[in-house]
Amino acid sequence: MSQTDSEFMLRAIALAQAGVDSNAGGPFGCVIVKNGGVVGEGVNRVTSTNDPTAHAEIVAIRDACRNLDSFQLDGCVVYTSCEPCPMCLGAIYWARPDRIIIACDRNDAAKAGFDDAFIYDELCGSDLSQRKVPISTILRDEGLKVFQNWIAKPDKIEY
């Protein structure tokens, strides 16, 4: 890790502390960097905006994509004060940055009262019927028609 990596991570950690101090939400901050410069930042804003998706990484990804005018973050590095939860890690995979640098991990988050490790366990369990939020299937044939129309659509924008 370079001096620069430490500086960006200290910024992410400072954002996390500022979010706690201002009652924005949970103790999490994130900085996204491209070509040595910050292109997006986020703090957790779940409780202050009534948005359960407003985790620091999601806020930072949306900020960076807005600033870069792109739905992809190729060439970017995500510095986050804690290992991304499954929601945020999924978002990172869709945004496709080059790498992720974390300070704390999911077990540290669990000790501070956040369900990340539980959600990883739920998502990765092979038996969907055992999940705490059950999933049932209806109308698959009707749903598949939309996918068929998508596949056949000549002017679709893939992501």
Next chain:
Amino acid sequence: MSQTDSEFMLRAIALAQAGVDSNAGGPFGCVIVKNGGVVGEGVNRVTSTNDPTAHAEIVAIRDACRNLDSFQLDGCVVYTSCEPCPMCLGAIYWARPDRIIIACDRNDAAKAGFDDAFIYDELCGSDLSQRKVPISTILRDEGLKVFQNWIAKPDKIEY
């Protein structure tokens, strides 16, 4: 499944098709229902808004939370035209609805060109060093201080 379940799912599927037709984004729609009434809706808007997090479920969760003035969706049912990707399933776990009803699944999505199954594999692999988007750790002790401050904070709002 009830007649009502079918009606809400047909609405989610119709939203998915409308999103394809209007070039909002990928072929996905979602409806969130509480006490028999729709409280939130979403279509995928990734490419039209340059927001990689704007999947149908995330858009619908944000819409429902705005309408309900809450960051929790207790008592709600999520009807989605396709099995949620890890990002969306993570968001659902944070929002805590009662259950999820799907039409298509992750394998159907993969055949239509969407990486859901790949992302599930990446998130659930036990060896983090083998991931396509590598995760490295720095400054854990500095990060932990923010968690300690959070734990000690008397007026924190937990979620």
